[in-house]
Amino acid sequence: MAVDAGAFATGPSLRRARLRLSGLFWRRPWLKAAGLLGPPLGAFLIVYVGALAILFISSFWTVNSFTSAIEHTWTLANYRLIFAGGQPYLHIAALTLEIAAAVTVTDAILAFPLAFFMARLAGKRTRALLFVMVLLPLWSSYLVRVYAWQAILSHNGALNWALNGLGLPDQNVAYTNTAMWIVFSYLWLPFMVLPIYAALERIPDSYLEASADLGARGVRTFRAVILPLALPGVVAGSIFTFCLTLGDYITPLLVGGPSSQFIGNTVYRYIGEANVPFAAAFATIPLAIVGVYLLLARRLGAFEAL
């Protein structure tokens, strides 16, 4: 009986507290929003933004080359070294940027007709089949796909075998920047096809009919109606292809040649040397490039197409 009495005693007070709390939430709606959003937002800020901030802060420190201990004195030495004349870092950044740009343009050119066919011409079944084929590579491991290309492009590989069969001479594509360009273009193609498809599919048929009614032929309709409406999709896709290439370091390692060092490779090497400050400083460069790129992409309406 004593136990029951205790339960009766806490019951109403608990209920009262709950009522008071819901009253508080009703009077102050922002409190409810904060309670709901707080935990995930806090975790996001600490884990994601916090990690980036720490990285950025440490880029102003240096490492004692003898003990590998981090010296917490503020200095711009790392950034000065990156931009100093005769240093390889700007060259490495430029190469990374060039390949990323080339891959983006290549993927846009390859993906557009495919996405156009899928969105506007293909029947239901063909479209499903094409979707599976575009997505299929994404279901296998990244490494498997890169190694497959290594096997294709190598001296005794499928490419030279096919060329020799046609009576053409060997091509030494493996371990060059060309190989990197090909492999990256292949790897990120699905990320370009899908946003363009989404953008093209959203164009109402009535627009095209209106264009035809006003006397525009196919080419004119394509240039004046389809292309401007599909452009945000292309830009959205380019965010993926550009950023993914910019941050990669495995493909240069596996199919790159003697002059194929990416920003990522350099960062990885310096982390291995326990020189985190310099790695952090160099890693800020792609971050800045991506930042500028995203601002441009937003101008072009890419975020509505995502």
Add this chain to the structure above:
Amino acid sequence: MRRIRKGHALTAVLLVAVVAGFAIPAASVKASRTGLPTKIGKGEGALNVIEWPAYTDPSFAKKFQQQTGCIIHRKDAGSSNEMFALMHANGGGGGGQYDLVSASGDASLRLIYAHDVQAVNVHLIPSWKNFLPAFKSPPHNTVNGIHYGISLQWGPNTLIYNTKKVKPAPKGWSSIYSPKYKGKLTVPNNPIQIADAALYLMTTKPSLGIKDPYELTRAQLTAAAQLLIRQKPLLKRYWNYATDEDTSFKNGDVWMGAGWPYQTLQLQSNKVPVKEIVPLPTTGWADTWMLAARAPHPNCAYMWMKYVTTPKVEAKQAIVFGETPVNPKACPYMNQLSKGSCAGYHLNEPASYYNKIHFWKTPVPTCGWKKGNSCMDYNAWQQAWTQITG
């Protein structure tokens, strides 16, 4: 807007806390120089190692686990850099997680100066007194007479070539600097490769006055880097992992390159027509089992160092990996496992042979041959290498 600003303030406070926590342990780790153990105590039941893949191969580690009850947990590393980074992470000294690391000479001094490893009592390792003199107190793991680990195995850096494509057979290291096989060459992607160039210049350009390929002045380092920059257009690629080099030889992209006996063995077992030569003088590597400064299982670590340097185990590991024991008593066991392998791996050479192999050691500012801190440190080598490969 107020809400957002509050969020900012909170983030800032948290950040400061995290940064402070991040900064303190880095400075507080010190190597213990005194209080070496005088006997090996009872095993702790576990041993966590950072190793070259399969350096604790079950073929010889199984017996150790049965004898000592120390169960081995392995973390494979692909490069010296990875090993150093793993040991230096989480406050350093193995992060309180790892006990041993099988460091090569290009990482061992770095680990010592970063206080990531601690001194060991070599007298607890009975085989140590039988080691080849060159590996008892080598400069890559012994500083001021203090031992920071037990030498394990070594090998020369070798010149591997495809016997079908490279005719006549190469005679020396000049082959990887000559345009004869342009576009068919490979060398390791490792700053320590600068030492190979320096060694080559030591004989071909004596006016530079290079005395030790790991102790270079600024002018000497620049000269070595220039040689490597001239070499770059001759290369198909720099190889990152031993398997990368194997693949390139197998696929016919590469005909000749610098490597280790390990790759030659792998390629030959895959029926690729390759041979290797060891042009003297050459660079070489020597591995050391080093004890982490914050090792949680030191007794098991000592037991492993004791076990792995016994002649039988040394012989077994040598044959499996294509490397040479530091304990010459392994010789008869090697010949038992594979006829003539003791001589094949140069375990029976006179002391003068070892003087012609310049074993990897981390470049530090103090030169042995020159007064003062006038040599280029590893940071400078690292930057030079980035410049060469960038």
